[in-house]
Every structure is written in structure tokens, then in C-alpha cells.
Amino acid sequence: GAVVSQHPSRVICKSGTSVKIECRSLDFQATTMFWYRQFPKQSLMLMATSNEGSKATYEQGVEKDKFLINHASLTLSTLTVTSAHPEDSSFYICSATPTGTGRYTFGSGTRLTVV
Amino acid sequence: ILNVEQSPQSLHVQEGDSTNFTCSFPSSNFYALHWYRWETAKSPEALFVMTLNGDEKKKGRISATLNTKEGYSYLYIKGSQPEDSATYLCAFLRISNNDMRFGAGTRLTVKP
Numbered sequence: 001g002a003v004v005s006q007h008p009s010r011v012i013c014k015s016g017t018s019v020k021i022e023c024r025s026l027d028f029q030a031t032t033m034f035w036y037r038q039f040p041k042q043s044l045m046l047m048a049t050s051n052e053g054s055k056a057t058y059e060q061g062v063e064k065d066k067f068l069i070n071h072a073s074l075t076l077s078t079l080t081v082t083s084a085h086p087e088d089s090s091f092y093i094c095s096a097t098p099t100g101t102g103r104y105t106f107g108s109g110t111r112l113t114v115v
Numbered sequence: 116i117l118n119v120e121q122s123p124q125s126l127h128v129q130e131g132d133s134t135n136f137t138c139s140f141p142s143s144n145f146y147a148l149h150w151y152r153w154e155t156a157k158s159p160e161a162l163f164v165m166t167l168n169g170d171e172k173k174k175g176r177i178s179a180t181l182n183t184k185e186g187y188s189y190l191y192i193k194g195s196q197p198e199d200s201a202t203y204l205c206a207f208l209r210i211s212n213n214d215m216r217f218g219a220g221t222r223l224t225v226k227p
Contacts, residue, residue, distance in 0.1 A: 009156070036217075043216075043217045044204070044217040046215070046216070102147070102164055103149075103161045105161075106151075107158060108156065108158045
């Protein structure tokens, strides 16, 4: 079955530093990937849609300069949290849809803690 | 803003009990409703993709129904087992839109 690999699974960083999260589709090509964020006891919230070879589409209220998305190949999308602050501490997860399946395949998520 | 609501937020049942929980979603511009099973430290696993009003889907002891006109879906688990313990997420897709809107999930704990 389709697999999306996400790394790292956990990261702790100092306030003001940047953190990069990677999502790779291992056995299919993903022209589009989705990035979600989840705060405790809340829903997964879509942050942005990552499009291979073009700019990402950000949801309202998500700062594009803070959450940099790069989707340079058909199998890799990255989310960089720049100048991280404690309020950016959250669970981040990506997903992609193998063509023709109608199903979304998720990474295993990244728990980011900014101290 | 699309609100996808799931209830209850959490549920504790004994092994062997049958249980069900609810997902409610906007009834306009409906395209699909997805159910996922999400165990801690793992990726959410797709259970069902439901598209038609009146759809009923089954996978082993788990089944789901869909009512698009009133905007709800039920997930049923028959004879719960400890390995069913997980968070069950539903997600709603609108017509002509690729993104999914998730509920906050129902956290099920099955006690042996």
C-alpha cells in the first residue's frame, strides 16, 4: 500500500531557531501534499496545500513566511518552521493522495516542542 | 468555516461491548466522508471512504453509515476488542476541493 514517511517524529528546539520537517511518498508520486497542525484536544487543521513545482497554497491565518513549504520533487515536501516560538509547539502531520485511490495517506506526524 | 463535529470526545468500554460514535458535517456541497483509525505514534489508517447518501460500509467488526442530507455518519464497532483502542477520526471533503476538514476525533479505550 501507499506509504508516506515523515521525519523527524519528535523535535525539541530553542526559541528563535528553525526546524525542517520532511514528508516523502515512498511508493507513489505525490503532486500535492497537505500539511496539518493539531493542538491538544483539537482537530487536525489544514495549514497549507503543497504543490510540486509551484507555490504552496496557505489557509487563512497561516503565515507563509513563518511556515515555509517546498515541494521540489514528486516525492518530497518539506515544511520549515522559521524562527520558532513556544506557541508553534504542536503536532504537524502531512498527507497525500495516490492518484486514482481517493484515499489520503498520512505520515506519522512530528511533535514539535519549542523551548 | 466548516465544522466537523465528533461525539463523544472519548469513550471507555469493556471488551465484548458494542459501541458507536457520531460524526456530523455540513450537508451542503458534500463530496465524501472519510473515517480513519489512528493509533498513538502511528499514521492514521483509512477505514472507509463514503460518498453516497445511505452508504453502509463494513470491514470486519467495524461498519459505518452515511446520511448526507442531514449531515451525519455513524461508526459502529461490534464486540470491541482491546486492539480497537484508538482515536477514530472522520473527515469531510467538499465538492471541487482537495482539502479535508477533520473532526477532533473520538478516543476509544477498550478494557480487557
